[in-house]
Amino acid sequence: MAADASMPILVVDDYKTTIRIVHSLLRQLGFENLDEAASGEEALGKLKRKPYGLVISDWNMEPMTGYDLLRSVRGDAALSRTPFIMITAESKTENVVAAKQAGANNYIVKPFNAETLKQKMSTIFGEF
Amino acid sequence: MELRAVVSGLAPRRMGGERLPAARAELVAMRREADDGVSRILTSAEAILAAPETGPGDTHNHAIAILEACGFHDLVGQRLSKIADILGTLEARLNRVAGCAGIVDAEEAETASERLYREQTINGPALNGPDVLQSEIDLLFR
Numbered sequence: 001m002a003a004d005a006s007m008p009i010l011v012v013d014d015y016k017t018t019i020r021i022v023h024s025l026l027r028q029l030g031f032e033n034l035d036e037a038a039s040g041e042e043a044l045g046k047l048k049r050k051p052y053g054l055v056i057s058d059w060n061m062e063p064m065t066g067y068d069l070l071r072s073v074r075g076d077a078a079l080s081r082t083p084f085i086m087i088t089a090e091s092k093t094e095n096v097v098a099a100k101q102a103g104a105n106n107y108i109v110k111p112f113n114a115e116t117l118k119q120k121m122s123t124i125f126g127e128f
Numbered sequence: 129m130e131l132r133a134v135v136s137g138l139a140p141r142r143m144g145g146e147r148l149p150a151a152r153a154e155l156v157a158m159r160r161e162a163d164d165g166v167s168r169i170l171t172s173a174e175a176i177l178a179a180p181e182t183g184p185g186d187t188h189n190h191a192i193a194i195l196e197a198c199g200f201h202d203l204v205g206q207r208l209s210k211i212a213d214i215l216g217t218l219e220a221r222l223n224r225v226a227g228c229a230g231i232v233d234a235e236e237a238e239t240a241s242e243r244l245y246r247e248q249t250i251n252g253p254a255l256n257g258p259d260v261l262q263s264e265i266d267l268l269f270r
Binding site for chain 1: 163166167173195196202206
C-alpha cells in the first residue's frame with residue numbers, strides 16, 4: 001500500500017491541541033487532505049460517510065474510546081481495511097497488546113515527534 | 129481522642145464545601161490558561177511553517193520542534209483531569225461526612241501563608257483572568 005499524498009486522513013482526539021499538532025506534522029510530510037473528529041462517535045460517523053486512507057486516533061476519549069473505535073472499524077466489513085494508528089498517552093504493554101490484537105496497524109506513545117509519525121506511517125505505506 | 133473530635137478536626141464542611149472546590153477550580157483555570165498559551169504558540173509555529181523558508185534554512189525544523197514540544201500540553205491536561213477527578217471524589221466523601229449529625233468543623237489556626245494572603249488581600253491569579261484590566265489600571269495611574 002503506497003502513501004497517496006491526496007488520501008484523506010482522519011485525526012481523532014478530544015483534545016483540539018493534539019489535532020492541530022498532528023495536522024501540522026502531516027502537512028509537513030506532504031499530506032493536505034486532513035479531517036478531524038473530537039470523539040469516537042463523530043469519527044465513526046465520518047468514516048461511514050466517506051472512505052479515509054488512514055485514521056490516527058487517541059485512545060483516551062469518552063464515552064467511545066479510540067479502542068472502541070478501532071474495534072468498530074475492524075468489525076465493519078466496509079471499513080475493516082482502513083489503516084489505523086493509535087496515538088495515545090496509554091503506554092502500558094497491555095494497552096499496546098490489546099490495540100495490536102484489535103487490529104491497530106501501529107501505536108505511538110505521546111509525546112511523539114514528526115520522525116516517529118513518519119516512521120510508523122512508513123510501516124503501513126512504505127517509504128514516502 | 130474520640131472519633132468525633134478527630135473527624136471534626138478534619139473540618140469536613142470547610143474542606144469539602146470550600147477548599148477542595150476551590151482547588152478544583154484552580155486546576156480548571158490552569159488548564160484553560162495553558163490551553164490559551166499553547167494555542168498562541170501553535171498559531172505562530174503554523175504561520176512560520178506556512179511561510180517560505182528563508183535565512184539559514186532550518187527555520188521550518190525549529191517550527192516543527194516547537195509543534196512537537198507543544199505535545200506536552202496534552203499529557204499535562206490529562207494529568208490535571210485525573211487530579212481534578214480525585215479531588216472531586218474526596219470532596220463528595222467529605223461532604224457526606226459533613227452531613228453526619230453532630231459533626232461540626234473544629235476551629236483551625238490560621239497558617240502563616242493564610243495570614244499573609246489575608247493581610248495583603250492577595251490570592252494569586254484570579255480564576256477567570258484578571259479582575260481588573262490593565263487598561264483600567266492605566267487609567268488609575270494617569
